[in-house]
Amino acid sequence: MRIRTLLPSLLLASGLFAQTAPSDSLFNVDQVAEVHLTFSDPNFWTTLVTYYNNDQGEELMGSVTITDQTGTRTFDSVTVALKGNSSYSHPGNKKSFKLDFNDFADQKFHGMTKLHFNNCWSDPTFMREKVFFDYCQDLGIRAPRVQYANIYMNGTLWGFYNMVEAVDKEFLDRHIDDDAGNLFKAADNFGMGGGGGGSTAEADLKWYGTAQADYYDRYELKTNESDNDWTDLLDLLDMLNNASDSYLQANFPARWKWNDLLRSLAMDNMFGNLDSYIQSARNYYLYHDSTNLEWHWIHWDANMAFGSYPAQGQNALTLSPTYVATNRPLMTRLMAVQAFRLDYLNRYCEIHQNFNNAYLDPRIDSIATLIQPHVAADPNKQYTLAQFTANIAGDITVSGGGGGGGGQQTIRGLKSFITTRNNSLATSLDCSTVGLEELAASSALRAFPSPADEVLQVVLPDGLTMADVRIIDVMSRAVPVLVNGRTIDVSAMAPGMYVLVAGDGGAVHSVRFEKN
Numbered sequence: 001m002r003i004r005t006l007l008p009s010l011l012l013a014s015g016l017f018a019q020t021a022p023s024d025s026l027f028n029v030d031q032v033a034e035v036h037l038t039f040s041d042p043n044f045w046t047t048l049v050t051y052y053n054n055d056q057g058e059e060l061m062g063s064v065t066i067t068d069q070t071g072t073r074t075f076d077s078v079t080v081a082l083k084g085n086s087s088y089s090h091p092g093n094k095k096s097f098k099l100d101f102n103d104f105a106d107q108k109f110h111g112m113t114k115l116h117f118n119n120c121w122s123d124p125t126f127m128r129e130k131v132f133f134d135y136c137q138d139l140g141i142r143a144p145r146v147q148y149a150n151i152y153m154n155g156t157l158w159g160f161y162n163m164v165e166a167v168d169k170e171f172l173d174r175h176i177d178d179d180a181g182n183l184f185k186a187a188d189n190f191g192m193g194g195g196g197g198g199s200t201a202e203a204d205l206k207w208y209g210t211a212q213a214d215y216y217d218r219y220e221l222k223t224n225e226s227d228n229d230w231t232d233l234l235d236l237l238d239m240l241n242n243a244s245d246s247y248l249q250a251n252f253p254a255r256w257k258w259n260d261l262l263r264s265l266a267m268d269n270m271f272g273n274l275d276s277y278i279q280s281a282r283n284y285y286l287y288h289d290s291t292n293l294e295w296h297w298i299h300w301d302a303n304m305a306f307g308s309y310p311a312q313g314q315n316a317l318t319l320s321p322t323y324v325a326t327n328r329p330l331m332t333r334l335m336a337v338q339a340f341r342l343d344y345l346n347r348y349c350e351i352h353q354n355f356n357n358a359y360l361d362p363r364i365d366s367i368a369t370l371i372q373p374h375v376a377a378d379p380n381k382q383y384t385l386a387q388f389t390a391n392i393a394g395d396i397t398v399s400g401g402g403g404g405g406g407g408q409q410t411i412r413g414l415k416s417f418i419t420t421r422n423n424s425l426a427t428s429l430d431c432s433t434v435g436l437e438e439l440a441a442s443s444a445l446r447a448f449p450s451p452a453d454e455v456l457q458v459v460l461p462d463g464l465t466m467a468d469v470r471i472i473d474v475m476s477r478a479v480p481v482l483v484n485g486r487t488i489d490v491s492a493m494a495p496g497m498y499v500l501v502a503g504d505g506g507a508v509h510s511v512r513f514e515k516n
Helices: 044-054 128-138 169-175 231-242 245-251 258-270 329-336 338-352 357-377 385-393 414-428
Strands: 032-038 060-068 071-082 097-100 114-118 146-153 156-165 183-186 219-221 284-288 295-299 396-399 408-411 446-448 455-459 469-472 482-484 487-489 496-503 508-515
Touching: 032 156, 032 357, 044 060, 044 071, 128 146, 128 156, 128 258, 128 295, 128 357, 146 357, 156 357, 231 245, 231 284, 231 329, 245 329, 258 295, 258 329, 258 338, 329 338, 357 385, 357 414, 385 396, 385 414, 446 508, 455 496
Parallel strands: 032 146
Antiparallel strands: 032 060, 060 071, 071 097, 097 114, 114 156, 146 156, 183 219, 183 284, 284 295, 396 408, 446 455, 455 487, 469 496, 482 487, 496 508
């Protein structure tokens, strides 16, 4: 096991910083846990498959013993259900599943009631989801945390899995410090439910009228189900699709944790994670904060990052940073409204700073060293150990699997993808010019350049003065600074990430910046 070394641009998020939680002891240390599931039903696997195919939400009861770096715990009366759509095609019996500690007993594991175990379908490296979500975490972008586990069922080693934090009320408490709002999950357009049947409607954020029932096959309400009030989502979609550009520009950002939304969409583009809203219209959550009424974007399911998703002829290696797929109104409006487009490019440049081999390769190597013996021992892995090793550095060609459709397919290497994608972005993403005069035209709080060496320039929202401005560090401590007009002398500040905060007792604005 290894203590994770976080990116220097770490800025945890809930308002400004995430809350500590019991689950930190599980996810903040790179490790491989051992999970023993025991079922009294001798035909447990047949039962699990039958429940999956029935698609009625049935779960099988059993017990579980989990050993991690904090010790060993046993829980009786847990429930297990298979899950997944494309990942269910993983050969053999190594299927993804979810584990619920709290269905029939008041019990939690490291403060969590649920865990997901993903089979790393189409990923010879077992690392795509881990590296992508770690990068999100280190930048304060909403995403579940990932570790690893060896899974045993009734004493038999079933396989080596990703162990993934559930997006539920515990997640919301930690990452947003509010769990009373509506949480919507984008329904998988392979079909609702575990068995893959049903509608193929997309979670495309398009407007389909005022009847909330017309959205039931596109999104799933995961909280406040008994109230079943979708008014807030329909109101958001109405504005996105039907408002004029001028009205949208004036009102849409205030509905969101805005910078985080833009950074999240840019992350999918940068990492070639096209099995997401920007291409497939899947694998995301929307949460409506009940306290400040902001919407939050939350990532989900990134096993096809690094260009593994077949995307209608699009090459993830050379994808334009402003790529817009057909029928994706959120991306269409962001790119069509010039102020939004410029804001998006600013956020893209912000997250791009550490997207390079010098930064990410050591992280990849560290994870590879940790998991290699467990990959080798996995009796049901989809690819060979030689393919695991080769795909870390470069592309491999496989038969079937990898993106569906059969035949010979190329799966991008992690390190080679970073190299080629970065070279492409060097010609299509000009971060030297983004952020100056276009920022001055915006009504939001802005700070540039980032990274800053000696002087930080500030653009204030209407009605605020520099007397309303302060800087805080990642420990929430105020940093004394010298203000001169609309600039701040940051030359004496230590390198790292900071937050510029401006407020006059009413609305409070914040923006992150980095000090060299």
